[in-house]
Amino acid sequence: GESVGLHLPTLSVQEGDNSIINCAYSNSASDYFIWYKQESGKGPQFIIDIRSNMDKRQGQRVTVLLNKTVKHLSLQIAATQPGDSAVYFCAENKPPNNNAGNMLTFGGGTRLMVKP
């Protein structure tokens, strides 16, 4: 079936370095993408989103890049801090088909570990 997946299950970076977390999606009909951060024992926390009519969007210390040609999504975190340590999920949303399609489809997640 169609799914959202990630290339790397675990990413370890040095504090202060930039982090890049990648995600591949297979549903070409998806037109809205979100990155979530999930810390242990907590629910997913919204980081940044992007719609398919854009290829880049920037937030505070984070940038999301969307390459529709190769169906690839990435999250860049600048100057990674220990508080960034968490599991990161990308999620996709496709246009609704009648009442269905409003749900998010999540990938398996990448664990980011920040070394002091």
Next chain:
Amino acid sequence: GAGVSQSPRYKVAKRGQDVALRCDPISGHVSLFWYQQALGQGPEFLTYFQNEAQLDKSGLPSDRFFAERPEGSVSTLKIQRTQQEDSAVYLCASSLAGNQETQYFGPGTRLLVL
């Protein structure tokens, strides 16, 4: 303002017991979603409400799972005759409108079925 809240945060049930999980969405949010998250995996969709109407329940794994949102705000996910494979974190999310709106998640209810 207040985010999505869920209760209880933890629930231990004996196999065969019924459980009820509550979700209080962000005030004014029309859409409400339930997801199930197994350990080490991403959340998986269960069901979706727009106001009080359950528009999509395609993700509910069996007829033991039932969800309602009778007044278009608080929602309850009920699991009857719980099984060990029901052990997971149950997440609730709400969004202001419907499609392509940011979904904000609650902390989840961690269910352990013994």
